Amino acid sequence: MYYTVTIAARGDAVPVIYADVVFLVNLLMDGVIVIATGMIVKRPIRPWRVLAGAAFGAAYAMLLFVPPLSILTSWLGKALASLVMVIIAVPFRGLLDIARNVIVLYCVTFVMAGAVLALHFAAPGMSLAQGTIISGGRIAFETSASGLGIVAAIPLAIWVLNSAIGRARGLRHRAKSLFPVTARLDEREMSCIGLLDTGNQLHDPLSKYPVCLVDAVVFQELVPEPMKELCRQGTDLLAAITTLEDDLELPKLYWVPFRGAGGGQKLTIAIRPDELWVTQEDGNRVLARPCLLALHMEPLSVDARFQAILHTEILAGDDRHDRNASIEKSGHETSNSFTASVDSHPAKG
Incomplete structure (x- = not known):
């Protein structure tokens, strides 16, 4: 989600990203992901832990606005950030639990991302709020189907994951x-x-x-x-x-x-x-x-x-x-x- 601002003198559109909006969106998404992770691994979900873990993930996303710290957004940095977020948000009993929680976190993230892409390509021309607001220069608020896809993918991904995990557990129990x-x-x-x-x-x-x-x-x-x-x-x-x-x-x-x-x-x-x-x-x-x-x-x-x-x-x-x-x-x-x-x-x- 971003805003484009037209400079009146030249008529060029300049993208403007609001850091508070980015932080809140990441806070919401990280909270949903860690809640889904806790539900799948059958761990008690405590609001303060979820909020703390999601806040850490959202704060990590803000490093994109700090170029000198871009090295922390490497693959290794992202893996460490995921590990810390899981440790904060999801209760664990040992190292094996932590490893399992991280794996489930990535599975939840991949499924949700896949659902977003599927919904996006299902309706490639869908967009909302493409109106204009005049305030000095021309300001246009733009969004795409991806934003709606994220909202729709949250319950869809949780349902798919719960169904898959439940079926796997049922088959394992039946095998025993x-x-x-x-x-x-x-x-x-x-x-x-x-x-x-x-x-x-x-x-x-x-x-x-x-x-x-x-x-x-x-x-x-x-x-x-x-x-x-x-x-x-x-x-x-x-x-x-x-x-x-x-x-x-x-x-x-x-x-x-x-x-x-x-x-x-x-x-x-x-x-x-x-x-x-x-x-x-x-x-x-x-x-x-x-x-x-x-x-x-x-x-x-x-x-x-x-x-x-x-x-x-x-x-x-x-x-x-x-x-x-x-x-x-x-x-x-x-x-x-x-x-x-x-x-x-x-x-x-």
Whole structure:
């Protein structure tokens, strides 16, 4: 934003820049940038720190009007100024936090600058207040689409950054909730990737077992061939289960009501595996508590990242497994103790 002043004697236009306007504009923009940075890195935003950091950034911008200090506006000077502004405005716990805050500050700045350019080139001919005010000579106030672009880019950039950071955090959290799963029923076995969903509170109303939803491609690996063929064809097993041969040895089936993604009440069939093993992040395999695997005809994951939605209760471990492990450990310790007692009493010759 600047003013042009026409010199009456020659008719030449001379640009005039108002330092107070430059300072206030930079104060506003730096304040918005450090607020957005604090929001993204999840740090408490304190008004006095934001004001102090933005004031430092605005004061640094005023060095453009001091030619002898132009060396401070080099790349190194700008990097140091950004570092000081982040330290003042955004709370931190250590050097790693400072480095992360600086990186986020630059990301916010680049996104906002890109939004300004995009809006500017979207409407290249837009301008405002191109009138004239006569006061001695001719004074014309000029601005361009960039000024309006900055104003519009502030909420747009914050929304884009928050959305991107939120999605990245969601993907990272989801990745930490994915576990390899292996289930066995009679002689049949299947393996898949399960998503541990804290929102899954589904239980069988009769047996009270926790229920895990699994894709049809996973479910079919644990059932006899006729049922597997129905799953492959996408047939509704609830309606087709009565058409199966009477002498077919079917696993015990459970009827489980659940609420679908659209909010409607649905009914599906479920089986209880003999064993369900979950491999944790550290590589340990945990024998899950007794649970049901319920058929879900549609894919549970659009990008096929997982094929089952696990109930949180199954990771508590199976008491039977823990009890057997304790018995084996106790028996091993007893055997060692007996061996030690024998060794400590040698035979007399």
